[in-house]
Amino acid sequence: MSGALDIEAIRRRLATGDGRRFWRSLEEAAGTPELAALLEQDFPRQVAAGLGVGRRQFLQLMGASLALAGLGACTRQPQQEIVPYAKAPEDGIVPGEPLFFATAMPLDTGVYGLLAESHMGRPTKLEGNPEHPASLGGTDVFAQASVLGLYDPDRSQVVRSAGEIRPWSAFFQTLHAAMQTQRTKDGVGIRILTETLTSTTLHDQIIAFNSELHSARWIEYEPINRDNALLGLQAAIGTDAAFYNRLEGADVIVAFDADLLGSGPNALRDTRAFSGRRRPGGRKPMSRLYVAEPMPTVTGAKADHRLAVRAGDVEAIARAVAAGVGAYGVTAAAAAGPHAQWVEAVVKDLTAKRNSTVVVAGPAQPPAVHALVALINDAVGNTNATVANVRPFAGGREQVAALGKLVEDIDAGKVDLLIIAESNPVLTAPVDFRFAERLQKVPLRIRLGLYEDETSRLCHWHLPAVHYLESWSDVRGIDGTTSIIQPLIAPLYDGKTVHELLAACMRKDESDRVPTSYEIVRDYWSRQRAGDSTAFWRRALHDGIVEGTTGAALRVDRDVEYLPKMAESIPLGDGLEITFRPDPAVYDGRFANNAWLQELPRPMTKLTWDNAACIAPVTAERLGLASGDVVELRLEGRAVRAPIWIVPGHAPEAVTVHLGYGREHGGRVAEGVGFNAYAIRSSTAPWIARGLQIHKTGEHHEFATTQHHHDMEGRDVVRGATIAEYQRDPKVIREQGEEAPGAGETLYPPVRYDGYAWGMAIDLNACTGCSACVIACQAENNIAVVGKDQVSRGREMHWIRVDRYFEGSADTPAIHHQPVPCMHCEDAPCEVVCPVNATTHSNEGLNQMVYNRCVGTRYCSNNCPYKVRRFNFYLYSDWSTESLKLQRNPDVTVRSRGVMEKCTYCVQRIQYAKIKAEEDDRTVRDGEITPACAQACPAEAIVFGNQNDPESRVAKLKAEPRNYGLLAELNTRPRTTYLAELRNPSPDLEKA
């Protein structure tokens, strides 16, 4: 035990400081008594040899210490058994053979069902779990980037109290003392603040906790919460409910300010279902999407009819629609004015397609809209058909109200002990709660978190949390699907889970051992399932879902005596409107220290490393503002300085700001990026507020955007048509651009590709522009982050980029997204001009880049018409930070300064599949090779395969009449081709 304490000590010592100082602090640690104790455990011989006596011993000790606390320690597998997704090789880990493990990542009310790729015990890449109903194999930017979060050198690594590094034991003493006093008064002074609860085990623990300490209170709070939906449905259905959609059955979709297809765990299923209904020649006709929203979202970009309206005006439109479809108890509202036609078309479609439409409202919309939506769905027979109501997990709770109550209790001095797990209220709580100052009145404040952030700074104790990839837990999705979270790696640092923290609270006697989260979770589930718990457990771990938990829909019937009420609508003032949104890259701020996400071009603005006050061109003109102008946003006497960004398609007279920036603490990447929109977000108007004032400061802000030009200049870059036009004459697509020269039209004898001919088809119709492919590629291919300054110089390194074009008027443009990886041209212009043969063609048609041969003339990039090549102008790859090295894909070279790089079609995956195929003496099967971008895509927009095989999916897609090659008239003969975008506009609106 004492030895263990020594390890505790050395761990602390070793863990101080960030990744860069890691080794130095190690050397400092060497030759201390702690090390001696540590070595005694692992290397008895060295100790026998004595410490620090002579160079030889010293070197041995150094070697030992490095081995201990360095990579060796980091890549240890968890002690408990974890179950791989595919059958594990007989002799455990085979060097060079990646293993896949099913696990899950919680976010918001949802869950990502994941498969984690593990190299020699290091998780390096995450994929969607195809068997998980909420993922179906797709992922999004958050899930893809979360693996970087695991290795983030800025993660908190030690228990800290008043700036002092302390051992866990010291904390447990304090905690125990506090709990003892609370036990005497039934825990009346205890408050536990967590994020939205999705862990069944944690829920069980809390119930147990409460059953013992009845007066203890538990609060959920997240800035992006579902309060409005909850209230709206309560009113409309008379019971707590949440719902999810079955878009696969929807002929018509109406989204009221709802970013259905945007990132977030609940969007994956919808995206897959939606894109499934957008392909021509499917069994069911192409669906039609109506969207009414202020700020363009990926959902709005896909809409057949997008209405750019202020969030506050959505209610009137919803009401008009409800009245139009004869929703229960909705009296005919005033004509929706300018939007009358849109409403008319929507009503017509909804009534025409009973039981097979979906109407949905976003979390930002007030309860009234959610109630209206529920009533509309009822009226057109969607409830229980395409809209499945479910009991919200853990009863569902109003988070803002709950947090308000907590604040009151603090003022009333009722709170003695506040435990904050993960949630970061000091940053995210409504500003009128003045949480930071209230918090400091609490006698004992404990924070468990991944980072020492704004909240940790104000707490007595900061406890390092463990990343989900290193911890045991479970998580329940909105449709009830529950997954067990199994760790891929033993905790890098000495962190604990919230399960363990709660368990520690509940210890009767201080000498009791704190159970591990494995024990807690395992115990919970063995209580749930009678019979062979081991078989059940292994099965659950293997599949990544607990069988029998999926889709427990709650049947809602009209004939119950409950009469639906309308949730009363909150009157908005007038004047300029502001809406608060989660950021497409850093969400509510929790991902702010993730450099991949910070550098991800936001799907709509193409901004990196920033948030902005987004406004419509007309409004900018009226206010005399230009992109980059720094203004002061004043709301209810509060103010924040923000740079303006003009967004075509944004609703006029409204400003959209994204949350999660302007972080003061929480990592070197996060700090000082963007502005903190929470500073003007109040509990009374957490989503939509009017009466915003904009004051120019005369200052200018430099944005780093990856796309400066948003017009296609009349070039046939993105081709498209309406489904009607296309069905009338499929040639319409080919005729939109210049014909590519025939194979014979060349001076040179054509090169034959007889074996495999790898090719890719990208369906622009399915692509939503969510950019999951970009992050997936970055994770798979060890792509470096270059930072804001370099991005603003046009030196970003992404191998696949998602181009975004606006078409038509600046107020209501059509929005197109186009992923652009390397085209792997058969007649590659880049190869011919390379003086040293550093880029050449493989006999399977891959355009290969040989890093070690490249001298860096950049001629290839100049001569690439697609500009997909990326150059290491400096040493961009981080060669020094140890923890980041662990994330790297061992199958992909880490590039150095002065060499060109680009998309390889994930050649490492191609080679892997070919070797496997050769082992069992067959050819590679179609679908056996999936590049990272294709695998991440929730819409299945990217298809890769052997185009020599007429039966392959890619060959079939390329045979479609809407297939076209980008700039094919240059006779580059690209292997990557595109399937044109088809829209399905309402005939009535099209006429108008």
Added chain:
Amino acid sequence: MRRPPIYGMLAEFDTPTQLVTAVRKARAEGYRVMDAYSPFPIEELHEALHFHDRRLPLIVLIGGIAGGLGGYLLEYWTSVIAYPLNVGGRPLHSWPAFIPVTFETTVLCAALAAVLGMLALNGLPMPYHPVFNVPRFALATRDQFFLCIEAIDPHFDREITRRFLQRLDPLSISEVEH
């Protein structure tokens, strides 16, 4: 044959015309082994000496051909035989692209042949030559013109030759030591 006591007899003149005349007269006198020195090239001079060397152009031609062939063969061998690569779907033997380098190597080798050939034929560099022993000869690179009848000429005789040269009324006459 026995090495003569001196290298030859050097006469100095003031103008190119005098030198050319002197050379002509010397030849008429039957002298063959002689050389003329001038601060700049004089067309008439080597004609008067009946000196013609046509080897240099041939050397240059050979150099050029060698360079051209060498260049093209290098390109062919490296891209077709030594390390064949599919570069942008172009054939291994993309002859049109091989022309520029071939041209350059041709010119390079021809030029080298011209210069080195010239130096070799002229026996340059030549650190030592007897005529430099005559102090006045320094003016050969400024404004004076010299005729040197060498001692190994069968007709050469210290007295006769000196008298013959006297008749050409040079500025000076001096014997050239070895």
Added chain:
Amino acid sequence: MTSPVLKPREDRRPPIIAPGHTFETVTDRISRVVLRKKTPRGWIVGFALSFALMMVLFYTIGALLIRGIGLWGINIPVGWGFAIVTFVWWIGIGHAGTLISAILLLLRQEWRTSINRFAEAMTLFAVACAGIYPVMHLGRPWLAYWLFPYPNTMGMWPNFRSPLIWDVFAVSTYLTVSLMFWYVGLIPDLATLRDRSDSRIGRTVYGMLAIGWRGSAKHWHRYETAYLLLAGLATPLVVSVHTIVSFDFAVSMLPGWHATIFPPYFVAGAIYSGFAMVMTLAIPIRRFYGLEDFITMRHLDNMARVMLATGLIVAYGYAMETFMAWYGGNPYEEFLILNRFTGPYRLQYWLLITCNVILPQVLWLKPIRMNVAALFIMSLVVNVGMWLERYIIVVVSLHRDFLPSSWGIYAGSVYDWSMLFGSMGLFLTLLFLFVRFLPMISIFEMRTLVPEAEVKEEPL
């Protein structure tokens, strides 16, 4: 030399050598510049300044090697910037020398005699400056030798389809041939210096360099043959070098680069800028060293005429690019030209047109061609114009090509500028050393221009 057999032409133009000069005056006047003991203060000052500027170049190169070419303004899409612009500019300048020595020699233009020497020197130094850029602009300059075909353990060879490899051969060949041409021309003069120098070091050094030249009629005979052959070889070479440099662009598929007119119009541009630079140098030098007798108004006049002619060819090139963009009906080409006229770089473009097309038209006027100051200014204007031309070709074509999404913008960074001016420092430093230690005018060829050089026929 072929000149002596020519009868001096009777014309009213100023003579190519002032009357009253004899072999010795010519010899002494030119060699004095080199052999004088005391170094003029003006030279010291000028050399010091150029040397300082050269240090700026070395500092820049050091920084580039240590930190990487990210120091420059280049990016994706504009992968080439100042480095390539300035490379082409220097190479262009490097064309006048060999052109004057070779082509004018074959054309029997005897007025070339007094300017060919330092025009050749200028060529060498310009090519030396140019040579730095292709190496330094590499991402990994220490691997530049991979561009040469040499047997190696990797078994790798250069890609002979790449214009950059053609460049390597063209430029290195050009450098070698120009160097030989220059040195061969120097040998007789080195012999003169050997014999005229009264310092021991002078005698030894020049003696070694003169490799025992003694002006033998037989040597002169072969010497002239070689010199003529060299001239014959250098002439197509000069044309080929800038043709191949233009291939760097013409062979690519970029709008604004992919043009068949590039070779002739690059060569014309090269001669244009070359003569401009010769003039920029000749005018101050003849003034400073009082060599007006040898570099006469006749020379300046002729060079001005050449500039005017080549300038017009270049102008034709610009016109043709624009015409073809419209006539060819290629939307990308059309856009490119419009973008040149009105895009973000329109200022540079119209400045280029002013410098290279509009202003040089004054050279039609004799009074201007006879006015040293005016010519000097014109030469500077053309130098600037030609640099801008390459800037427009490289940057404007790259920054907006096929896909609007990947369009970008470019501006040179501090390191771009320091490299540009630093290279001028290197150029001037070499030039100052040259005029101090070597005869800047070919003495022996000047002798042939002296009237007595003619051999009068008289009966035996």
